[in-house]
Amino acid sequence: AARIVDLWTANAVGAGITTRWPDAAHSALWRRWAESTACDAEGRLDLYGLQALAMRAVVESGECFIRLLPAEVTPNNPVGLRLQVLESDHLDTSRIGMLDGLATLNGIALDDAGAPLAYWLFHRHPGAWWPGMPGPWASEPIPARDVLHLYRKRRPGQLRDVSWLAPVLTRLRDLGDYEAALLMKAKIEACLAAVVTEEGDDALTGPVANLLRDAQGRAVEAFEPGMILYRRGAGSVDVVNPSGGGSHAAFARRALEASAVGTGLTYDQVAGDLTQANYSSLRAGKIEFRRLCEQVQYGMLIPMLVRPIAERFH
Secondary structure: HHHHHHHHHHHHHHOOOOOOOOOOHHHHHHHHHHHHHEEEOOOOEEEEEEEHHHHHHHHHEEEEEEEEEOOOOHHHHHHHHEEEEEEHHHHOOOEEEEOEEEEEEEOEOOOOOOOOEEEEEEEOOOOOOOOOOOOOOOOOEEHHHHHEEEEOOEEEEEEEOOOOEEEEEEHHHHHHHHHHHHHHHHHHEEEEEEHHHEEEOOOOOOOOOOOOOOOOOOOOOOOOOOOEEEEEEEOEEEEOOOOOOOOHHHHHHHHHHHHHHHOOOOOOHOOOOOOOHHHHHHHHHHHHHHHHHHHHHHHHHHHHHEEEEEEHHH
């Protein structure tokens, strides 16, 4: 799942999506601003790092918000603009109904045509609470002109989106559970044990007669490598060496294939498995993926993120 997020970020954003300006003066100012940390409200990333961060949030959570904040004009920030990338949890989805005279649905105030007018956002992440902090803080409406809502719109009237991993999360969890069970099975199969049957007249009878016990007489309920077990009966020593099981490669491959298809990637990208690949199969898969990637770039990243920032910068 982590690789799926990395793959989409690396292919859709890459080293960053820039823009062209009609003159050299605008290009120089844009380069100075975009390639410095002055554009980041937290002062850690440049514009292209913020693009990658926003794309990661979209793949993981389905959406993210970018606030356009005023800043002090400096040589590296000639237009006084900062960008703050927020997780989708900052949206107060409890705001529903007529608020401040605006029809609000899931924290988004809309006009008659369905265009966003404001977003009800928390100042801090709702989960960023620690003992001693004052009670929950209220959200406030932020004008839509100061907020970029980045998400993949898949149907008319859609206001929000879900994680791109949603179609495959249960399958990936099942694969993890299956491999954990196989690991436990392999550990048990690797346990070599000896069972010592002791002679004696005080042999136990009843349901507990054949229980395996350790040297202290305690019943054994788990296997360990090289353990020696004891039981009553005719004297003998038996070696217990469990046999190995089959391979789970077919199941794991099918689960990863389904996970790749469900997230728009190819199997070799997700699994890193090129054993059964050839030039033709790789090329055919990459052609379809590049078309989908271009759709994400020109249908989401550019109109919802890059172009609005450039227009605000200008």
